[in-house]
Amino acid sequence: MDTLLDDGVLSDKEKSNLDRFVSFYSDQFKKLKAKHGWDVVSEIDNIQDGEQYQRFIKGAILSDIINGRPLEKRFTINESPIIFPKGESPLWLFNNVGYFTYKTKTEYRGSSDGISIRIAKGLYYRTGSFKGNPIRTEVLEKKKDGSLILTTKNIYFYCGGSLEKTPLSKIILAQTFADGILIQKDGMREKPKIFKHVDSWFISNVISNHENIP
Incomplete structure (x- = not known):
């Protein structure tokens, strides 16, 4: 599997060989179960849930897409929260x-709250406050x-x-x-x-x- 997917995509020949491989061994497991009563059904589930098998399915999907073929139904969602429009799968x-x-964070630099200056007894003059220059940064x-x-x-x-x-x-x-x-x-x-x-x-x-x- 690693060798076949080394280039990221399955060729038609590679896909066909892997399809036969998975099908053959799945059938063998089922025959052993029927004949000997061995608990091998779980082994099939492990294969189909495994990372390598998932890579195979993804490679097959990409192979169909790259070659412009109609997509086979290889993946389903049992309880999808989305109702997909017609033509979308x-x-x-x-x-x-x-x-x-990314969130834009704004801070002001060089700001001042202003100061009060006494001019005479009981009389003050207050300079205006300002925020300064806005500095915007992007924060993840x-x-x-x-x-x-x-x-x-x-x-x-x-x-x-x-x-x-x-x-x-x-x-x-x-x-x-x-x-x-x-x-x-x-x-x-x-x-x-x-x-x-x-x-x-x-x-x-x-x-x-x-x-x-x-």
């Missing part, structure tokens, strides 16, 4: 995702934890009843990190969004090739 769900964005701030749903058309972030949608077609920058991704949506007032604890390799490849999705 989920590609992957990431849970326990940290959502960060964690907004919340939630679920990120990547579909054929959008990136959704869902948390506690609130939902944010970012169309793939509007993303002008996707910068990957070891365990996260920064995306920048087109628009003068749009600020970068950072999502941690996701597969940045998979998401960035879907974004880069989204125009090939039927």
